[in-house]
Amino acid sequence: MRKQLSMRIQVLWILMLCVMFCSCVRNPVTGKRQLALLSESQEIAMGQESHPAVLSEFGLVDNAELQKYCTRIGSDLAKVSHRPDLPWHFAIVDSPVVNAFAVPGGYIYITRGILEHMNNEAELAGVLGHEIGHVTARHSVTQISQGQLIQVGLGLGSIFSSRFRQFGGLAQMGMEVLMLKFSRDHENEADQLGLKYMADCGYDPEQMSRFFQVFIGMREESEQSIPGWLSTHPTPPDRIRRTSETGIRIKQQSARQNYIIDADTFIPKLGNLVYGENPREGFVDNNRFIHPDLRFQMDIPAGWKVENTKSSVVFAEPQGGAIVELTMTPPDAGKSPGDVAQAIARSEGTQFLSGGSERINGNPAYLGLYRIQSDSGNIGVNAAFISYGGHIYQAAGLAPEASFSRYSRSLNNVLRSFRELTDQRLLSVQPDRVKIYRARKGDSLRSLAKSIDQNRVSLQNLAQINRLDPDQPLSAGTWVKLVQLGKR
Numbered sequence: 475m476r477k478q479l480s481m482r483i484q485v486l487w488i489l490m491l492c493v494m495f496c497s498c499v500r501n502p503v504t505g506k507r508q509l510a511l512l513s514e515s516q517e518i519a520m521g522q523e524s525h526p527a528v529l530s531e532f533g534l535v536d537n538a539e540l541q542k543y544c545t546r547i548g549s550d551l552a553k554v555s556h557r558p559d560l561p562w563h564f565a566i567v568d569s570p571v572v573n574a575f576a577v578p579g580g581y582i583y584i585t586r587g588i589l590e591h592m593n594n595e596a597e598l599a600g601v602l603g604h605e606i607g608h609v610t611a612r613h614s615v616t617q618i619s620q621g622q623l624i625q626v627g628l629g630l631g632s633i634f635s636s637r638f639r640q641f642g643g644l645a646q647m648g649m650e651v652l653m654l655k656f657s658r659d660h661e662n663e664a665d666q667l668g669l670k671y672m673a674d675c676g677y678d679p680e681q682m683s684r685f686f687q688v689f690i691g692m693r694e695e696s697e698q699s700i701p702g703w704l705s706t707h708p709t710p711p712d713r714i715r716r717t718s719e720t721g722i723r724i725k726q727q728s729a730r731q732n733y734i735i736d737a738d739t740f741i742p743k744l745g746n747l748v749y750g751e752n753p754r755e756g757f758v759d760n761n762r763f764i765h766p767d768l769r770f771q772m773d774i775p776a777g778w779k780v781e782n783t784k785s786s787v788v789f790a791e792p793q794g795g796a797i798v799e800l801t802m803t804p805p806d807a808g809k810s811p812g813d814v815a816q817a818i819a820r821s822e823g824t825q826f827l828s829g830g831s832e833r834i835n836g837n838p839a840y841l842g843l844y845r846i847q848s849d850s851g852n853i854g855v856n857a858a859f860i861s862y863g864g865h866i867y868q869a870a871g872l873a874p875e876a877s878f879s880r881y882s883r884s885l886n887n888v889l890r891s892f893r894e895l896t897d898q899r900l901l902s903v904q905p906d907r908v909k910i911y912r913a914r915k916g917d918s919l920r921s922l923a924k925s926i927d928q929n930r931v932s933l934q935n936l937a938q939i940n941r942l943d944p945d946q947p948l949s950a951g952t953w954v955k956l957v958q959l960g961k962r
């Protein structure tokens with residue numbers, strides 16, 4: 475988690491407003507008129523409004539040079555696209571999940587996870603071109619008009635208050651709407667558009683299908699906090715063949731002699747990027763949630779699941795019977811834990827039952843019991859507001875009122891376990907980072923990986939990010955992405 479409150483609910487409202495202004499617009503790619511919910515200016519507004527939410531959810535990769543590089547390549551592609559005049563934005567978000575996504579209005583995001591799987595600039599152009607294609611062909615816009623917003627609308631109907639998130643599924647709804655799963659037809663169309671845009675910019679269009687080989691045999695971890703490419707971009711088996719054929723055909727039909735691939739510029743830029751989860755932003759150690767950057771720890775009930783994002787951390791009972799969500803309250807929420815608690819008690823749909831000020835492990839705090847009314851039954855809330863390290867943390871333990879007593883002890887124990895982190899070993903953990911290496915004659919990935927602890931980063935992972943067979947002899951000068959293990 476990071477130092478901002480989630481803005482997901484705001485995104486939902488924006489989407490909801492969009493639903494009310496349905497109109498018919500001309501598709502920039504096909505030229506046909508189609509029913510779409512958003513006019514171009516509404517699309518742009520949606521992108522602008524969602525951008526802060528995306529940032530609060532993921533954060534940006536802290537590397538200005540790399541961001542500028544990605545923006546330059548993306549902007550060149552956008553210029554040759556069907557909608558060159560949109561206010562295009564490109565950003566690398568700080569997530570190890572392998573994905574890329576586009577928000578209407580021209581906001582394109584790729585994760586550092588997907589970037590680390592790329593081998594050259596043309597592959598990056600292929601992925602950016604594909605996402606640009608989703609925007610130019612207005613896929614999200616038509617997708618949203620095809621039912622997603624109905625779901626969002628249902629979700630919105632049951633938000634109990636602006637302060638507490640809906641118990642259960644809503645927490646991720648905002649991001650899920652931004653990361654729509656596209657239909658196969660839309661995927662194909664985005665591939666074809668991306669191939670055209672990249673070739674028009676001089677990139678070798680055959681590199682797109684090469685990159686898609688990354689997804690062969692890739693499995694997504696079901697517990698990751700956001701969906702990966704495989705779940706948002708259906709990859710049928712013939713996709714690699716189709717994009718490869720189109721790439722070859724484009725080259726045959728073009729008078730151009732040389733195409734850009736450019737690993738030499740691209741690969742060194744990945745050096746020192748964080749690889750995998752960044753433990754500085756929170757990790758689980760012995761049934762405790764540890765946050766080295768914010769210097770706190772909290773106990774997790776045995777067997778509960780943990781979902782950590784930039785804006786919150788959620789502990790969930792395995793059957794979903796109860797959750798604890800820890801966030802930071804925004805500076806305008808109140809100056810003291812008591813102020814924040816009072817503001818919560820006044821919020822609509824929330825009933826204050828009891829509470830009072832006390833200290834939690836030495837930190838000024840307010841503990842309160844609340845009832846939240848919802849259409850699907852009342853929710854009991856045990857909340858703690860804790861002043862620590864210059865922030866006020868909000869830990870909310872929620873369970874349906876009917877079964878609240880079953881969980882109240884666990885919830886209370888979790889809230890009261892918030893405390894300073896003093897263990898130097900845990901405070902000083904460092905993330906793993908990409909290390910760039912140029913192969914010498916006789917090297918293989920297996921020989922190079924010898925010094926890397928396989929329990930931390932497996933040979934298969936290295937083979938996957940490099941798309942190299944572990945025993946393949948490397949020719950001198952081949953770029954290899956290795957991993958420098960961080961302190962644990």
Ligand SMILES: [Zn+2]
Nearest residue numbers: 656661664707
């Ligand atoms: Zn796609």
